[in-house]
Amino acid sequence: MSTEVKHCVKSSMPDIFKEIKDWNDDMRSWSNLMYCDMYNYFVRSTAVDGETMKNFKSLQSYNYFQSGNVDKILHFNATDNKIFMKASVRSSQTVSRLNDAYVMCTGEGAVEQAWCTCMAGLGLSCSHVGALLWKIEYAVRNSMTGVSCTDETAKWNRGTTRTLNQSHLSVFS
Ligand SMILES: [Zn+2]
Structure with a gap:
């Protein structure tokens, strides 16, 4: 929670x-978000916020x-096919913000809507929302979501430690 007052419009x-x-912790109920969904979201937001695509x-x-800066993702399944998801994102390794x-x-x-605590005064997207989307994607x-979710993948969600990241991410670095 930032106490500093930003000089533009607060959101x-x-x-x-x-x-x-x-909020629930169960990867089986996550949204089926794919890269094209992320891309569409950022392109659409860019129309009103020039910074977005840059982010x-x-x-x-x-x-x-x-x-591994994205903490455990929690979700809430609303009735009308809407899935809300959230996570804490550390800004950098050195600053514990x-x-x-x-x-x-x-x-x-x-992706229909996004918001972040850093957005007080900023635009419609930020790198923290982006990081959350990357983790879901x-x-x-x-295939870590849906029926194939196992104890191991649930553990991955709880804490993407550096070690786990190395093995998981080496596939597409
Ligand atoms: Zn943010």
């Missing part, structure tokens, strides 16, 4: 995220994910 947490009190392309978000990133997706993976692509 407070959308009510739809505020209303969720019941996506900078690879900082991917680096956050790869470095956490931001909470939130996304709302359809079950099929389309990675899990989906590697």
